[in-house]
Amino acid sequence: MSFFLFQGDGLEWLETLNESASTAAAAAAQSATDAEGFKDEAETKAGEADASANAAATSAGQSSASAAAALTSEGNASTSEGNAAADAAAADASKVAALAAANAAGTAQLAAEAARDQAFTAFDNFDDKYLGEKAAEPATDNDGDPLQPGALFYHTGIGLKFWDGAAWVAAYISGAGFLAAANNLSDVNDPDVARGNLSAPSVAEMNAGLAGKSNTGHTHTIANVTGLQANLDSLQTAVDGKAATGHTHTIANVTGLQTALDGKAASAHTHAIANVTGLQAALDGKSATGHTHTLAQISDSGSMAGENDAPSDGNTYARKNGAWEALASEGWTLLSSLATSAGTAINFTGIPTGVREVLILFDDVAVTSGLGVRLGDSGGVETTGYDSYTGNRSSSTSSTTEFDLIASTLVKGVMRLFHMGGNQWMSDHMVRGYSNVPVHGAGDKTLSGALDRVQLMGGTFSGGSCSVFYR
Numbered sequence: 001m002s003f004f005l006f007q008g009d010g011l012e013w014l015e016t017l018n019e020s021a022s023t024a025a026a027a028a029a030q031s032a033t034d035a036e037g038f039k040d041e042a043e044t045k046a047g048e049a050d051a052s053a054n055a056a057a058t059s060a061g062q063s064s065a066s067a068a069a070a071l072t073s074e075g076n077a078s079t080s081e082g083n084a085a086a087d088a089a090a091a092d093a094s095k096v097a098a099l100a101a102a103n104a105a106g107t108a109q110l111a112a113e114a115a116r117d118q119a120f121t122a123f124d125n126f127d128d129k130y131l132g133e134k135a136a137e138p139a140t141d142n143d144g145d146p147l148q149p150g151a152l153f154y155h156t157g158i159g160l161k162f163w164d165g166a167a168w169v170a171a172y173i174s175g176a177g178f179l180a181a182a183n184n185l186s187d188v189n190d191p192d193v194a195r196g197n198l199s200a201p202s203v204a205e206m207n208a209g210l211a212g213k214s215n216t217g218h219t220h221t222i223a224n225v226t227g228l229q230a231n232l233d234s235l236q237t238a239v240d241g242k243a244a245t246g247h248t249h250t251i252a253n254v255t256g257l258q259t260a261l262d263g264k265a266a267s268a269h270t271h272a273i274a275n276v277t278g279l280q281a282a283l284d285g286k287s288a289t290g291h292t293h294t295l296a297q298i299s300d301s302g303s304m305a306g307e308n309d310a311p312s313d314g315n316t317y318a319r320k321n322g323a324w325e326a327l328a329s330e331g332w333t334l335l336s337s338l339a340t341s342a343g344t345a346i347n348f349t350g351i352p353t354g355v356r357e358v359l360i361l362f363d364d365v366a367v368t369s370g371l372g373v374r375l376g377d378s379g380g381v382e383t384t385g386y387d388s389y390t391g392n393r394s395s396s397t398s399s400t401t402e403f404d405l406i407a408s409t410l411v412k413g414v415m416r417l418f419h420m421g422g423n424q425w426m427s428d429h430m431v432r433g434y435s436n437v438p439v440h441g442a443g444d445k446t447l448s449g450a451l452d453r454v455q456l457m458g459g460t461f462s463g464g465s466c467s468v469f470y471r
Contacts, residue, residue, distance in 0.1 A: 034098075039092060045083075128142070128148055337468075348456075348468040349453040363465045364412055368462070372399070425446075
């Protein structure tokens with residue numbers, strides 16, 4: 001493979017050649033235009049000559065005295081016409097030559113551009129293979145592309161190195177300091193003594209040791225291996241008459257199999273109740289799957305209260321261990337409704353023990369920055385330990401210092417708190433802000449004691465109201 005490197009004047013020569021070809025093409029086009037002009041002029045002169053001939057003929061008819069002159073003029077006109085025709089032919093030839101020159105110039109320009117492109121390609125290929133002088137091993141070629149196997153560069157501290165496809169390795173190793181095979185210990189005073197000290201056999205001893213030995217790569221016939229043919233013969237005898245590894249049997253090939261199968265049911269079969277011993281007796285006296293009972297048929301109904309004796313105080317009850325037990329009230333109790341028109345924190349206190357759910361309603365709460373809710377017990381409002389997330393379809397945020405609702409200055413919506421057992425409370429909310437984009441979220445918080453208060457916090461409140469219910 002050959003590489004042609006054009007730098008400096010070489011590249012300028014390509015550019016000059018390209019410009020010269022363009023100039024020649026323009027000159028050829030101008031010559032063609034000039035030739036068209038000459039042709040038109042010649043045709044004009046031919047017309048003038050025809051006019052002169054006509055005038056001469058007229059003069060000959062008018063005066064015999066001017067006949068000779070007319071004949072002379074006619075001859076001159078004929079000569080002019082011939083000259084004009086010759087000029088027209090020459091102009092046509094010039095036009096053809098000019099067009100040929102223009103075509104040649106265009107061809108030369110294309111050739112120059114092709115040579116320039118080939119030179120640039122050759123330089124780029126060379127530049128990808130030889131990376132030049134560098135102080136460290138490069139990870140890519142000079143264009144930033146992956147290294148090509150066989151790429152070279154000159155390490156300023158080590159020397160020439162090449163890329164073997166996985167790592168940079170030395171391109172050559174100096175022979176200085178190595179014992180050349182050609183020396184054969186000839187550089188020591190007594191080679192035989194040196195060989196003995198090195199326990200190295202002489203050439204004659206090595207040849208004697210190798211005599212009669214086979215080459216490393218050699219072959220054998222069966223006859224060369226003692227007993228191999230006999231072993232193969234016995235192996236064939238053992239194999240004769242044996243079935244192939246993959247073979248099949250019919251039922252008749254398996255002794256007693258047909259007898260064992262006779263009288264057996266198919267794998268997929270059905271049974272009638274009569275086929276199952278004792279099944280009909282077990283089913284007799286049993287009720288249908290779908291059946292009913294009267295109160296008298298329930299053995300412990302005597303210890304239960306009547307079906308209409310549950311308390312009628314508006315709460316929901318469930319029967320447990322022979323008695324009615326109240327479930328969570330279905331009705332909500334208003335804790336308080338407060339205006340959110342001033343201050344930086346608004347507190348709702350007095351939530352009673354045993355509450356399992358809290359409802360917070362925000363009615364156009366106006367605040368200078370994002371709105372949040374904190375929980376508290378008898379020890380006060382807690383400001384750490386929250387696991388809160390809130391957001392919309394495009395973004396979300398989290399908080400560990402409060403239940404974060406929305407980063408808006410005008411809030412309308414609802415938050416619910418659910419008692420999860422112990423002092424753990426779970427929250428969820430759905431609100432909309434100033435831009436009418438719905439925001440939702442959830443979180444949880446474990447208090448140090450029983451919940452008895454909630455707090456609205458954020459920036460400065462300036463309008464709206466908030467109501468808190470519990471049940």
